[in-house]
Amino acid sequence: MYPSRFAYEAPTSIDEAIALLDAGGGEAKVLSGGQSLIPMLKLRFASPATIVDINNIPDLDYHRVDAEGNLHIGALCRHVDLEQSTTLADTHPTLAAAAELVADPIVRSRGTFVGSVCHADPQGDWAATMVAQGGYIVAQGPNGRRKIDIREFVLGPFVTALAYNEVAVEAVIPGAKGTPRGSYLKLERRVGDFATASVAVSLDMDGDVVRRAGCALAGVGGRTIDANDAISCLEGKTLTEDSIDQASDAVAAVAEPRTDHRGSDAYKRHIVQTFVKRILTNLARTEQKAA
Amino acid sequence: MTSLYDEVQTPTEGVPTRRITVVVNGEKRTVDVEPRLLLAHLLRQGLQLTGTHIGCDTTSCGACTVLFDGRPVKSCTMLAVQADGHEVETVEGMASASELHPVQEGFKQEHGLQCGYCTPGMMLTSKALLERNPNPTEDDVRWALSGNLCRCTGYQNIVKSVLWAAEKMRAEQGEDA
Ligand SMILES: Cc1cc2nc3c(=O)[nH]c(=O)nc-3n(C[C@H](O)[C@H](O)[C@H](O)COP(=O)(O)OP(=O)(O)OC[C@H]3O[C@@H](n4cnc5c(N)ncnc54)[C@H](O)[C@@H]3O)c2cc1C
Ligand code: FES
Ligand code: FES
Numbered sequence: 001m002y003p004s005r006f007a008y009e010a011p012t013s014i015d016e017a018i019a020l021l022d023a024g025g026g027e028a029k030v031l032s033g034g035q036s037l038i039p040m041l042k043l044r045f046a047s048p049a050t051i052v053d054i055n056n057i058p059d060l061d062y063h064r065v066d067a068e069g070n071l072h073i074g075a076l077c078r079h080v081d082l083e084q085s086t087t088l089a090d091t092h093p094t095l096a097a098a099a100e101l102v103a104d105p106i107v108r109s110r111g112t113f114v115g116s117v118c119h120a121d122p123q124g125d126w127a128a129t130m131v132a133q134g135g136y137i138v139a140q141g142p143n144g145r146r147k148i149d150i151r152e153f154v155l156g157p158f159v160t161a162l163a164y165n166e167v168a169v170e171a172v173i174p175g176a177k178g179t180p181r182g183s184y185l186k187l188e189r190r191v192g193d194f195a196t197a198s199v200a201v202s203l204d205m206d207g208d209v210v211r212r213a214g215c216a217l218a219g220v221g222g223r224t225i226d227a228n229d230a231i232s233c234l235e236g237k238t239l240t241e242d243s244i245d246q247a248s249d250a251v252a253a254v255a256e257p258r259t260d261h262r263g264s265d266a267y268k269r270h271i272v273q274t275f276v277k278r279i280l281t282n283l284a285r286t287e288q289k290a291a
Numbered sequence: 292m293t294s295l296y297d298e299v300q301t302p303t304e305g306v307p308t309r310r311i312t313v314v315v316n317g318e319k320r321t322v323d324v325e326p327r328l329l330l331a332h333l334l335r336q337g338l339q340l341t342g343t344h345i346g347c348d349t350t351s352c353g354a355c356t357v358l359f360d361g362r363p364v365k366s367c368t369m370l371a372v373q374a375d376g377h378e379v380e381t382v383e384g385m386a387s388a389s390e391l392h393p394v395q396e397g398f399k400q401e402h403g404l405q406c407g408y409c410t411p412g413m414m415l416t417s418k419a420l421l422e423r424n425p426n427p428t429e430d431d432v433r434w435a436l437s438g439n440l441c442r443c444t445g446y447q448n449i450v451k452s453v454l455w456a457a458e459k460m461r462a463e464q465g466e467d468a
Contacts, residue, residue, distance in 0.1 A: 001348055002295060005306060008326030008372050038368045039350050041327075051326070053373060080362070104438030106353055106416065109362040110369070191437040192351065 003041035007050045014140055014167055017052050022142050022165040024050045030167060031055070032075060033111035035103065036119045054167065063113075065091050069175025070135075075115075075168060079108035091175055094182035094202040098129045101184065104192035114168050120154045120223075123194040127154055127224045129184060131216035132200040135173035141166035157222055176204040178211050181283050185275040186218075189262065195219035196262040199251070199275040201231070201283075208287050210234045213247070215276065220268050221256035230254045231276070239284035248276035296336035299328050311375035315340070316384030324371045331355045333371035334381055342382035342411045346440070353439035356412035357381050363416045363438075382411035385418065393456040393463070394418050403452030405443035413439050417453045425461055429454065 009028075011017040021028050028050035031037055040046040054060070060076035063085060071092050073082075082088055082099040089096040102125045103111060116126040117137065127150075136147040139162055148161050150171075155161055162168060186198035197219045204212040215231035216224055230250040237243045257268035302308070308323040315338060322337055334340045334357065346354030348367050355367040358380040385392040394414045397403065404410040413436060420427060420435040427435070432453045433446070441449060 002299060002329075003327045005325075005327060007307070008309065008370070010372070010375075034368060034370075034373075035350065038370070042329075042348070051370075053370075055373060100434075104353070105435055106356055106363045106365050106438040107350065109359070109364050 001042040003038075004044060004047040006041075006048055008053065009050060010053045010056045012056050012058070014054075014057060014169060017054055017057065017167050018140060018142055018165060020050065020052045021167070024048075024052070024164070026164040028052050028164070030118075032115035032118075033078060035107045035111035036115070036121070060169070063088070065175065071095075071173045071175065073113045073171045073173070075112060075170060077113055079103065079111045079113065079116075080105075082113060083108060091180060092133070092173060092182075093180055094132060094184055094200050095126075095129050095173070097182070098125050098184035098186075098200065101125060101186045101188075101198075107192065114171050117150075117153070117171060118160055118162065118168050120156070120158050120160050121194070122157050122221060122223045123219045124224065125184070125186065125195065125198060125218055128198060128200045128216040128218040129202075130171065130173060131224050131226050132182070132202045132214040132228070133173050134214065135171065137162075137168050138170045138172065139163075139166040140169045145169070147172075151226060154224055176202075176212075177206075179205040181205050181286070182214075183279045183282065185279060187271050187275075197255075197257065197268045197271040197275070199272055199279065201276060201279045203234075203283065205287070208238045208291065210237055210239065215251055217251070217255055217272060219257075219262075220272060221258075225255055227251045227254050234280075239280055239287060244277055244280040244284065247280060248273045251276045294336055296328070296332045299325050299332070300337070309372050309375070311372055313371075313374040313376075314378040316380055322371075326370060326372050328371040329367055330357070330369040330371045330374055330379070331366040333374070334366060334379070337371075340381050340383050344408055344411060346408065351440070352409070353412045353416065354409055356415050356439065358415050358419055361419060361422065363412075363419050380415065382414060385414065392418065393459040394421065394453065396459065397452040397454075397456035398449075401448050401452040401455050403444065403449045409439060409441040409443075413441065413449055417456065420453070421457055421460055425457060425464070427453070427457055 029048040031053045060074040062074040063077045079102045130150045182202035184200045187196040195218045202214040213231045213234040215227040252273035255272045257265040259265045312321045334343045344354040346352035350368045357366045
């Protein structure tokens, strides 16, 4: 299978990339990890006139935590960089748990965190982890940089708030105000499959009290499901059987699953409820052990 | 029959090509390519390195795996132009003139292959794993190979082959130390 013809550009700076996108007038596309875009080019679901390959722009492969505890993930930080990170589990456990569940190990060598969020697949794992924690995408265009809140970034399936002449240069995810706790659970039929259903939970703990609770779902709706309001019933409480049951029921209620080859809607909703409960119960156990 | 490679690579008026230099198995290769040429086809047809197999052509099976700057990638899902200035290792680069790579030896010793279609990809992914983690558990091996599909072996012997290679490489390291 072959992509249709395109002009190929390999800029070595962000400014140059933006100029090329701008000149392309909507017919140019950014290529980062290529693990969604190249398959689409080969299937001719996409046939841009120009490909702007950003892989030659230096110093975009970082992930680091700043003085305020915010995690910055550069546009060329690959899934595998996060999977092998030695610091991520301590500061952002939800992301660390998701890292090894995104696609398969070979795809993880190339695919990028930012590219995945830009792809805006309703089944994308990274967007769910970000919605659960909040944060923003830094977009750079001809008029400079702007921050786009993650909840306003993904507009629908495969549609984002980026303008045609903007590059997403980094993702910024806040750190916990208290002790960071969280996890990501995903049901997949086999390795490398997209989620049948998955759940991201992220908590800021103050001792054994939940200060902030965040949650988002993938695979159970036409977009990443924002379940932050649903799980907020945990805030100010400790993790008990009652509060956990209440939260898992509330989250399951906001899923919008549809019956397909991966399972029925009722089954997927049940998975969501089970996963929320499992994550919270495990976290409660860790808290007890720590106490 | 003209291959896809010929179709893409036949000089056509008005279709620009790019000159790229790729280090393939330690050797600098300079070629002119149309931007949409896939890395897998550059290797197989352009450079006649047919050890890299194409299975699914849809980024699912891992048969086309090569090492790109040391990391396993699916060569059916990279453009050849993207390899400009980078290092690519294919199965042809694994053995030295006189000796098989320990991973190759392991696949031989432990019967890690049947039809051999998945084998180049399996071995390259394994090589990358052992360079990063010389002492993997069985779980580590299964996890690392989970993107490489095999339709024949049932994986048991593949896992044994990699563990065999790990042991051999550790022993060799010990001798060197
Ligand atoms: C077999 C297989 C299984 C997979 N399984 C999963 C899975 O289980 N879960 C999951 O979440 N994903 C999965 N993926 C997708 C994978 O995670 C991709 O890496 C990801 O969706 C896209 O990231 P990328 O860097 O490869 O982006 P690309 O493919 O390069 O780009 C994707 C899109 O985003 C745009 N874009 C990329 N980067 C930028 C940027 N910096 N600025 C502006 N626009 C940009 C591109 O123009 C394109 O439209 C799978 C892919 C494959 C091939
Ligand atoms: S041929 Fe490339 S992944 Fe199957
Ligand atoms: S040996 Fe036949 S596919 Fe693996």
